Amino acid sequence: MRIDVVTLFPDFIRDSAALGVVGRAQERGLLAVHGWNPRDYATDAYRRVDDRPFGGGPGMVMLAEPLSACLAAVRAADPAAAPVVYLSPQGARLTQAKVRQLAAQPRLVLLCGRYEGLDERFIAREVDEELSIGDYVLSGGELAAAVVIDAVGRLQEGALNHADSALQDSFEDGLLDCPHFTRSEAEGTGGVPAVLMSGDHAAIRRWRRQQSLGRTWLRRPDLLARAGLDRADRALLEQFITQWRADHPAGG
Ligand code: ADE
Numbered sequence: 001m002r003i004d005v006v007t008l009f010p011d012f013i014r015d016s017a018a019l020g021v022v023g024r025a026q027e028r029g030l031l032a033v034h035g036w037n038p039r040d041y042a043t044d045a046y047r048r049v050d051d052r053p054f055g056g057g058p059g060m061v062m063l064a065e066p067l068s069a070c071l072a073a074v075r076a077a078d079p080a081a082a083p084v085v086y087l088s089p090q091g092a093r094l095t096q097a098k099v100r101q102l103a104a105q106p107r108l109v110l111l112c113g114r115y116e117g118l119d120e121r122f123i124a125r126e127v128d129e130e131l132s133i134g135d136y137v138l139s140g141g142e143l144a145a146a147v148v149i150d151a152v153g154r155l156q157e158g159a160l161n162h163a164d165s166a167l168q169d170s171f172e173d174g175l176l177d178c179p180h181f182t183r184s185e186a187e188g189t190g191g192v193p194a195v196l197m198s199g200d201h202a203a204i205r206r207w208r209r210q211q212s213l214g215r216t217w218l219r220r221p222d223l224l225a226r227a228g229l230d231r232a233d234r235a236l237l238e239q240f241i242t243q244w245r246a247d248h249p250a251g252g
Contacts, residue, residue: 001030001032001103001106001107001153002034002078002106002108003031003032003033003107003109003110003149004034004035004109005033005109005112005149006036006037006067006111007036007037007112007140008037008038008112008114009035011035012146013033013035013146013149014035016149016150017033021159021160022153022154024159025154025156025159028159030153030156031153033153034077036070036073038062038066038067038069039066040070041069041073042063048063049067050063050114050115051063060115061116061117061118061119062118062119062122064118064119067111067126068122080107081107082107082108082109083128084126084127084128085102085110085129085131086110086111086113086127086141087133087144088117088131089136089137090130091129091130091131091132092129092130092132093131094131094133094147096151096169096170098131099148099155102152108148110141110145110149111127111141112140112141112144113140114141131148132144171223173212174227174228175212175213175224176215176216176219176220176223177212177215178208178215179211193207206236209236210239210240213233213240217237217241
């Protein structure tokens, strides 16, 4: 997969995409991340990429012309069609389902805004989709683009070392992940649920599923309402709730 990022800070995108799983995916030839700076496509003597907004008010707006010229160069660099995604707090909230959809594309173009954002006419003309990574405001789209690149990059076939670890992630089945434990010199096996050391794989699977359901009930009831639980799940969750209520008589 190829991801092109239009940003005033291409070094940030390149550096962050060189780390960890995403960096390894690039080394393995599964992913290529390219940064493009609209300032390189500005035509005036000052290489301006922003100007004051019509109607006044604080802040500056990114000019359509350098963005259009930059995007034209991005498109010309590879014949594969690519959805153009603008990262902004006005976008639809990014979800794991959306990440999966983007990860299945051969190519993706991400646009990062700075200042008050991009000229709306450029957005109307060029942007296929506007995405937000959460209900808070960042000073630019770069961190959001890095989030998308990470979430999409790790799903490229062969990027993760354990083929099934992506399937066990939080949200892949609409639930939060279960707790995980590993060796501790200081603590030994203290605090580790006995079932995890029982060697009974069916019981371990059941415990993990129950913890996922229980944590989702406790922390993200909104997800649980949409998760479509079968009878076995509902029974596991009821058992979890009964136990939790017995352990927390004051309800907290
Ligand atoms: N740019 C600024 N804030 C953002 C957010 N919350 N999500 C995506 N892009 C942004």
